[in-house]
Amino acid sequence: MDKVLLSHGGGGTMMENLIEEIFSKAFDNEYIKGMEDAALLFGNITLTTDSFTVKPIFFPGGDIGRLAVCGTVNDASMRGAKPLYLTSAFIIEEGYPIEDLKRIVKSMAETAEEAGVKIVAGDTKVVEKSGVDGVFINTSGIGVVYENVDVSIKNAKPGDVVLISGTIGDHGMAIMSAREELQFDPPILSDVSPLNKMIEKLMTLEKAVKVLRDPTRGGVAEVLYEISKMSGVGIKIYEDKLPIKESVKSACDLMGFDFLHLANEGKLIAVVDRKYAEEALEIMKSDKYGKDAAIIGEVNDSKLVTINTVYGTSRIIDRPIGELLPRIC
């Protein structure tokens, strides 16, 4: 492969190869290794960064501004940390309407206020027409790890329980249906939301919460695979336990997508000590963004990521490869 393809950005195996081959090798140090959502510095500070490009920029249920704040707030929280400060950098295409820019920035400010974080530094670049598509935003964030917690992608142990904080695939399908101009009734809205308040409450369970991860690009399938790989365990989930909206499910059937591959922007997957599973579930459910939370599976020692179907059969969950493409028929 001598050129970067769109599939390299899809959050699956192709992207993993690109990162390992190009970036990890060059930037090699003890912080960047290990597939974590945020680097852990000085023992208790998390640092993370993310760039946001989304088409359409205003989508059902959100916009690029809310996405840029939530994405970084959530990533900064996933080591069991309280996110505090964000930066925001804009790359704007010449000719972009000021009115739209105002809307995006207002949305960022409102979301930051909701999450209780401050945007404390910024940068603005304008490039010639077609240099970028509308607006690209980068945000970075730092957080402070709560006391007496130890959350890492490496911590899952056989016997632990897997939870998800709500319905899956909403963001991915909202974007897809907006792009394809497909109408659903009720319309499918993105779930984009900050999860740091939910995580703050979960952290009262201290070390019982072992892994936290937001299933963004690559979806639930990719997160389960990463946990399995980095913790050296297997994971089994149950199809009939997965919270999913009927509309998202039928849209998946229609377009030939696997809902386990669809992006989420307001959901987290948690691996929790079995003894505290119900308690963790109650905490999730009591949160504004967690009312559909469910226990969806458990960790085992098989090293395989599998799903028990509603038909009494079981199969391996495949990882997404690259770009999600609608199929022919």
Add this chain to the structure above:
Amino acid sequence: MMQQTEMIEKAKRAIEALNPGGPFNIMEVCGSHTMAISKFGLRQLLPKNIRLISGPGCPVCVTAQNEIDSVVELANRNVVIATFGDLIRVPGSKSSLQLERAAGKEVKVFYSPLDALKYAEGNPSKEVVFIGIGFETTVPTVAVTIKEAKEKNIKNYSVYCLHKTMPEALRALLEGGSNVQGFLLPGHVSAITGSKIYEFIPKEFGVGGVISGFEAMDILMSIIMLLKNYKNPAIEIQYKRVVRKEGNLEAQKIIDEIFEPCDSIWRGLGKIKGSGLRIKDKYKDFDAAVKFDIKPIGEEIEIKGCRCGDVLKGSIYPNECPLFERACTPENPVGPCMVSSEGSCAAFYKYGA
């Protein structure tokens, strides 16, 4: 949900009771069936001697390599290639639409050909070519775009027609001596064509077929129907909620208005008489093959070591191919059955054998 589990259990017992004992191969000829069977894990519910094998049912998989080469050639003629998503990753002998797009050629994915026509209408300075691929399911909508383009006098829209049709391919398979005891026939294709086009299968070859839906229960019911009629083979419809015997007459009419049969090359199966469609002379202004004087060159190109042909004929399972999972993966597909998400190799890779 409990009810469903009970129904599945019941179907499983019925299949066991009807099991004829000897090898019983059921071939599905529809990509959506291939995916459904793997995704639901249906093979785990069947006795060992009842095998589900995948025939030439995924439109991308049966597109010949020289056809892809000609599409890549088209992409280099200063046109916008409009295509279904699946096609962009399919490798030709040197390139794919995905690589051409990265090299700066205009390749746009559309969910429906109607959107491609709309795009052409809104961008009159661009020459838009829709890549017509797929079976009778996609043909009617493509036909509609050509008719509409003519009526609205949209001059910058044309179709590069690589469409294929099912019946003659099934005949070729059976004449080649496939070891198939029953066909799971495609629900979507049959919604358009009706069931008559399959009548020759029991009549001439003594093999039955059931037009099936896509839910786990649909497929299990169809298997039961096939087993029941094993001794008196016939064509039956399980997917009655969608498929009528005569099919969709309106859709058939528009297909006949725009297209006529022609010979076509199928990947792995070679040239099959009367198994393709071309655009009638009356509509040649919208035929990209005429407009850009382009066509697939030569016969089918062999891919070294790739056994997609045998997979499509149902003579081997995908994991019996020496390239499977080694040289050939969904990221770096060698053969077409691995490229399309509907392909039988992709299904095996994704969901396990």
